[in-house]
Amino acid sequence: MTENALVIEPDLPVAAEATERLDALRQQVRELTGSWLAAGRYTPRSDCWLRSFDLEFSRELAARGLIGITWPVEFGGGGLDARSRLVITEELLRAGAPVAAHWIADRQIGPAILRHGSHELQKELLPGIISAEFIFCLGMSEPDAGSDLAAVRTAAKKVEGGWSVSGRKIWTSVAHRATHAYLLARTDSTGKKHEGLSEFVVDMSTPGIEVSAIVDMSGEHHFNEVTFTDVFIPRNRLLGTEGNGWRQVVEQLSFERGGPERVLSTYPLLVEVLNHLRHTPDDRHDVDLGALVARLATLRRQCWEIANAMDAGRAPVVEAASLKYLGNEFENDVIEFARRVGLPTSRTDPLAEALLASPGFTLRGGASDVLLSIITKSETRP
Amino acid sequence: MSEFARELTDLIKGLAADAEDTDSVWGQVRELGLAGIGMPEDKGGSGGSLADLMVVVRELARAGLSTPIVEASTTSYAVDAAAAGDSFDTIAIAPDLDVSSKALTANFIQVPYADRASGLVIVTESSVVTVRLAAESATVESGYDIAGLPDARVNLSGASVAHLSSGPGAAQVIDRLALARSAALLGTAWGAYELTRKYVMAREQFGAPLVKIPAVSSTLAQMAVRTRFAQSALDRATAACKDARTPELQRFGAVSAARISAAAAATMVARTSHQLHGAVGITAEYGLHRYTSKLWALRDADQSEFAYCRRLGARVRDEGEIELWESISA
Numbered sequence: 001m002t003e004n005a006l007v008i009e010p011d012l013p014v015a016a017e018a019t020e021r022l023d024a025l026r027q028q029v030r031e032l033t034g035s036w037l038a039a040g041r042y043t044p045r046s047d048c049w050l051r052s053f054d055l056e057f058s059r060e061l062a063a064r065g066l067i068g069i070t071w072p073v074e075f076g077g078g079g080l081d082a083r084s085r086l087v088i089t090e091e092l093l094r095a096g097a098p099v100a101a102h103w104i105a106d107r108q109i110g111p112a113i114l115r116h117g118s119h120e121l122q123k124e125l126l127p128g129i130i131s132a133e134f135i136f137c138l139g140m141s142e143p144d145a146g147s148d149l150a151a152v153r154t155a156a157k158k159v160e161g162g163w164s165v166s167g168r169k170i171w172t173s174v175a176h177r178a179t180h181a182y183l184l185a186r187t188d189s190t191g192k193k194h195e196g197l198s199e200f201v202v203d204m205s206t207p208g209i210e211v212s213a214i215v216d217m218s219g220e221h222h223f224n225e226v227t228f229t230d231v232f233i234p235r236n237r238l239l240g241t242e243g244n245g246w247r248q249v250v251e252q253l254s255f256e257r258g259g260p261e262r263v264l265s266t267y268p269l270l271v272e273v274l275n276h277l278r279h280t281p282d283d284r285h286d287v288d289l290g291a292l293v294a295r296l297a298t299l300r301r302q303c304w305e306i307a308n309a310m311d312a313g314r315a316p317v318v319e320a321a322s323l324k325y326l327g328n329e330f331e332n333d334v335i336e337f338a339r340r341v342g343l344p345t346s347r348t349d350p351l352a353e354a355l356l357a358s359p360g361f362t363l364r365g366g367a368s369d370v371l372l373s374i375i376t377k378s379e380t381r382p
Numbered sequence: 383m384s385e386f387a388r389e390l391t392d393l394i395k396g397l398a399a400d401a402e403d404t405d406s407v408w409g410q411v412r413e414l415g416l417a418g419i420g421m422p423e424d425k426g427g428s429g430g431s432l433a434d435l436m437v438v439v440r441e442l443a444r445a446g447l448s449t450p451i452v453e454a455s456t457t458s459y460a461v462d463a464a465a466a467g468d469s470f471d472t473i474a475i476a477p478d479l480d481v482s483s484k485a486l487t488a489n490f491i492q493v494p495y496a497d498r499a500s501g502l503v504i505v506t507e508s509s510v511v512t513v514r515l516a517a518e519s520a521t522v523e524s525g526y527d528i529a530g531l532p533d534a535r536v537n538l539s540g541a542s543v544a545h546l547s548s549g550p551g552a553a554q555v556i557d558r559l560a561l562a563r564s565a566a567l568l569g570t571a572w573g574a575y576e577l578t579r580k581y582v583m584a585r586e587q588f589g590a591p592l593v594k595i596p597a598v599s600s601t602l603a604q605m606a607v608r609t610r611f612a613q614s615a616l617d618r619a620t621a622a623c624k625d626a627r628t629p630e631l632q633r634f635g636a637v638s639a640a641r642i643s644a645a646a647a648a649t650m651v652a653r654t655s656h657q658l659h660g661a662v663g664i665t666a667e668y669g670l671h672r673y674t675s676k677l678w679a680l681r682d683a684d685q686s687e688f689a690y691c692r693r694l695g696a697r698v699r700d701e702g703e704i705e706l707w708e709s710i711s712a
Binding site: 281 | 579593596602604608618640688691692695698703707
């Protein structure tokens, strides 16, 4: 472990004013989810950030200025810090709200465009994300490149006025509803595999894009295979520098991995269990419950630390990998806890829903085994 | 890390490098004023923050130095004054004990360093009292914990009890003890981890360093991740204890999470550090057992890991989801 890895943080000072602002944001989200819940407009469920798609809900959030909260005011963003976004996302996940429509764009596409996009591209795309008009899917994984992103083969060839893309992307969540895709493609195949990658933004309405559904083991359709056949991308849709895609995407991954959705996917189930234990009442599971709560509290702290690092301008790649590894483990252990307590397991019960979603937790956004290897690499650096 | 914390870390590294016997540095720790960190100078302490004290506790443990710093600093906090000279007090938690009478008769087992402490601070559910161990009404039978460090049986028979009217309350003292214990656990886990990391990177088997075996490297990463996790929990709990305005539930939740996370890391690190070391790790000569046996002793010291889990679970079940969520906010 490096010397810096275990420093005692001087307590992440938050000014009283900032605390008030964070509390107000929390309240705002609670009021919205509370009123929707009371009106029966959604049912809280595990894995909501991937499975609960409701454009209307996303637009309500947008109307309250809760999407793109960290982005510059110039583009319609909130101009606030990563902690503010953490407060919002935590509360949404806690409520099991239908947030899948805007989740990916708000989490990592906006930040990627802000870091690497031209001003023109920022002006064109960010306001659409902020208003939940633009829905993004993530074209990273391929049939032959899952956790090994550098093995990407989808090729972008230079043509008059831009690029022509051909290839296949897979496990592309919400592609069937997306207006835009983020695309990682190979613009040069002559060098090493980490070189010659570039990032693009693609209009999903461009001719040559075909989306085919992949139904998951629970019978739901959220991910897809997307085929690109000679798809034209205008020159100005290149994100950042040609050939610099690997470095750019690695930064993006810390946004993808370092958030509370890697911890709270089964929180609605934990709420079910807690209510059951309270109403029964049943004290036989206090030890297990206490152990889980201790982990949850610390995982939330780590989310907070990562948000702080982002606010300080760092891309906390290893911390995010570590959070995701432990957070996914927690999400699965909540399901096992519900099982030990004895919650019902019919196909439509919360326990079964969470269980059927669970194999994906430790795969999406980087398989746990791969995350461990990232951590080892950093730990054993001489 | 603050500049002061870095200096403290270096100071303790130097202490460890010069120490002939890792169990005899307490005198130097006292002389250097390390035990008084976190206590204001006007109360006989050395100044510095609670976070600085946690650095000292952690670094002493990480360097493999055995001292009663957890007991000494916690009892100073309880009585709201640094111990004078070379003396220090130790501590026992007895939630259900009735200490209302002036003369106390009670038996305590496994009281750390009681054979060399001058006094015993007893913390019950609602009171903090002290007893002089040199008094005739107190007998101390020496013993050793799993790690071979002093712990004793203390028998009080009509011992005269001093109630503390000022100073922090019982709940705060218990939380402060758990906080310091977590820092000691974390430092010990970190020490075991560092030894293991060095070993698997140097030791060659099948023609390459052990760390080239994927199962070994992934186990090593897990040790790092869980140790760092315990550090996050400790940082959060330190902040909660430092700020007097922290609501009791939040402080209790943060401290319990730190104590439980440290104990969970201890179990994992003790087991896997031995596994990765192979047979050399279980010899008396090699230093690993000094760490692992301490991890086993400390994870259930004062009140066991499971007692902490049960109390936290019961509290959460009692309070409900909203309070749970609020109390575990970062």
